[in-house]
Amino acid sequence: MPSVEFEGIYLNQSKSQGRMRIADSGLGWKAIISKNNPSTNNPPFLLPKENVLTASWSRGARGWELRFQTGSDGVIMLDGFDQQDFNKLKIELQRNFDVQLEHKEHSLRGWNWGKAALLRNELVFNVNNKPSFELPYSEISNSNLTGKNEVAIEFNLSTDKLQTRTGDELVEVRLYIPGNVEKENDANESENNENEGENTEEQSAASAFYEQLREKADIGQVAGDAIVSFSDILFLTPRGRYDIDMYPTSLRLRGKTYDYKIQYRQIQGIFTLPKPDEIHNIMVLQIDPPLRQGQTRYPFLIMQFMRDEVLTVELNVDDQEFNEKYKGKLEKSYDKNTHLVISHCFRGLTNNRIIVPGTFSSKLMQSAVSCSLKASEGHLYLLDKCFLFVTKPTVYIPFSEVSSVVMSRLGKSVSSSRTFDLEIDLRNSSIKHVFANISKEEQNFIENYLKEKNIRVKNDEKDGQDILNHALDFDEDQDMSSSDDEDFNADSESASDVAEEFDSDHHTSGSESEDNDSKRPKKKAKK
Template sequence: MASANTSNSAVWKHIGLHGHSVGTFMADAQGIKWKSALLTDDDDVVTSRSISKKHVIGARWTIFGRSGHLRIQTPNTEFRFDGFPYSDFDKVRDIMNEYYDVETNKLPMSTAGNSFGLTEIEDRNLAFKQCILEDADEEGEEFEPREGDEMMSMKLAEVSQCVLPGNNRNEIELQFHESDTVEAGTDQLVAIRFYIPPDPEMDPSDRDAPTSAEVFHQRIMKNAKIKNTAGDVIVEFDENKGTFLTPRGRYLIELYDSFLRMRGNKYDYKIKYDDIARLFLLPKPDDTHMAFVIALDKPIRQGQQRYQMLVLQTTKENSEVTVNLDEKELEEEYKGELQPVMQGALCNLIAKTFKIIAKKKVFIPGKFVNAYQQSCVKCALKANEGHLYPLEKSFVFIHKPPVLIRFDEVDSVEFQRYAGGQGSTRNFDLCVMLASSAGDPQKEYIFSGIDRSDYTSLYNFLSGKKIKIKNIQESKIDTAPSAPLYNEMDYGPPGEGEESSEDEDYGSADDESQSSESDHDDDNLEVDEDDSDLEDARKKAGSSTTNTPIKKKKRKESSSGSSMKDKDRKRKKVA
């Protein structure tokens, strides 16, 4: 915290800037400069701030503990510096007066320790001040509250959410952005909740009249500019286009050039595309709905609950989406992959716009099918039922709670409660054990209640992925498969059979805008050779695989024919 004068400038070292680390504070006739003290070899990543002389319009000095805090007011914001020696007030005041012609006022802080007070919004800062109740002059008069010293002040620009929690109309909750630079084990403020007493003259049964908390909530939303966004909306999906299963509710989705917005009744979220780890488009077993899954690097938060994966349930119904860009911008920015107006299955439109605008791959199920030719198996994780999707490089469980397990994180799997042909149980469990890191206990996921008929397809799939199966000898008891085995020759070349969708890149053909409803919504799929091994199998299969769909139809016909013969036999017996 030492200060020095060098060539008509004042310098203080080890001065912190709010929201950043410590650095060097320098004031001269041209302005104020602050530079981070973090060591780095790259000059481009050094954090620095400069305030020109003409932009300094005020200064406030506050003592916290053994150090002084200096607030510099500018027309647009306020800079807060801490770490000055508390005895340097006179020096700071003289410099601010000499160089910038502003007075440095002392700002006293309340140390009463009260948990109630008066709130004010000043220059996009929320100030919480001590409330002093003065005695009434005459008997029968109410106490008159008077503002005291400031107890707390926060920047509304740091507020990420302002909500009315639950059905409580008299409380508001402020949530703050969480920093990634905080060291492990360090506490940081993530939320504050205020109780605002209702107006005693207001009828509590009148639900249309806004409460004091709701009025204050609107003021904060306006000043914090939580709903304001930079740029124009490229694509918008109405809240009626789908329902979010995680977090539960309906949200309006707006896609911008570098981030997306989710707008709900209580919560609004801004998610940068760089924070999206993966996207998945998964068919639900009802053949009507599709699940669009967004896996995040940084989870979003509702109260104390964090959500690492977002699950949007949508449909295959034909829909239309409008892209708010002209043809020239579409060609320059997205190489013509988007059209001004696109039509097709709603789930396909969502996947395509996310893939192209966010520049993220959308993964879809690959070669795994269960006994009923579905891409998932029904099971339960702890006490919650859901569906497990074995993809080409990961497991995905939806929807409560959504879980993503990459195969490179798996140490081994184990089939539990399965006794082959000798057992009477109808279900079995799949235990997935993750590789343990140094000093941490091994973590496992137990997917229970899987139907017995899905054992063969799961066993063959995991064996083909070279995943270690612990009880492999016990698992081989049932030698007669009860489910059809996967055969790569059953998949025709790309575009021939829609069920041959790989665990990869959802793509779209050029005629997407003219597409109509079809029996399968996995059409227009591209193969990512880095994420699937089916392409090599197709090349080896050659033209012989083109007849596969016909073989499938013959099998279906023969099965239906046999069923007709059985019915004829029954009729004869009855006769």
């Protein structure tokens, strides 16, 4: 049978137009390169007819939308159709796929209350038995219980999607689900409860919905599929203890309240650093896009370990899989310090190098100095290519973005003379970071290290002292000049005038006396 084509069709809300073709073997879509689409990275998409379950027709973002529910590919959305394409599509789908095209109307009431149905491939929010909106499970990245009756649903915001989408995006939806429901127990528990005459347990409806959504959306993976797992890891940011399950392309953080799924491509940097207390080590993960808890964003995750803690663990992979995928990146088993084991696993699975302290050494032979950022106390690490302040807030400043560094003392008290402030000015930005209350003993170590890195350093104290010394030298020169003026010549005219006025024994010549007398006005006679 001949195929039928439709032009100007968008696949799964992408920006690229394409051509859709329906044949007896299935459906295909391919992006078109044109003036509006000069280049595209969208590969051709094929949907075998055996994988098509249902099809629906409704208004979409760019006209009319054809929506498929599939057996293994989730929800497939194709929009950009004209209204008159409905009859043609209906005939072709019936003939080639034996699927009835259903015309679906959405609710336009604008209500924010209704019923949420968890279907095979998507969550549908119905108002008056009509769908108000649909959320494909493939677009859901995470879900959390944010309250007793509230469930937060977060959407994918990966780097790839940011490159193909423009403008504002919906990143989170919260559903308020009141009431309680009976807790579902397995068969053995139900039988025991009946024998013992116990009442069925209840749980909040929000909690039950949350558990079903996690199962449907496949948030995280089965624990047995993890390559390696670490239990009860202390996180300083976000605060709490989490279990870490590491999979081939992502990891999962499981806490008491929040669970997170993080793609390895989101991890931009990994730092393993010793704390100056000589007891702990910290591991910092730089995440982009950051994790979110409501309105709070976490671009950095910070784990803390006891320095002498030892961990024994074995990878959950067979020898063949290990030799094919992970040999040279990971070890089959570990029996080392905990921070070394976890950092090595992160390096092997993310293909990112681990950033460790460089050549900087403080007066106390540490890689960081104690300081404060506004009201927060922490440690400033001077690494090979950046500044890193931990823990709250974590501030990362690459040396390439630094315009200059100013060392200054803002106060005049006795305590301020023992400390100094480090002000970092950024290139092409008005933002300044001021790290205060650094011990004065660290000043030379920091200044010398930054000069080695070719960073312009301005020392306000030294500059001020130079100005003061210059002023003192200038005053001394002025004093010396004044003393020279006092050693005047007694034969000079000025000396003569002074002597004439104040010296009673001074004698002048007769001519001068007569001249002076002739120049003096005569006194008028009294009448």
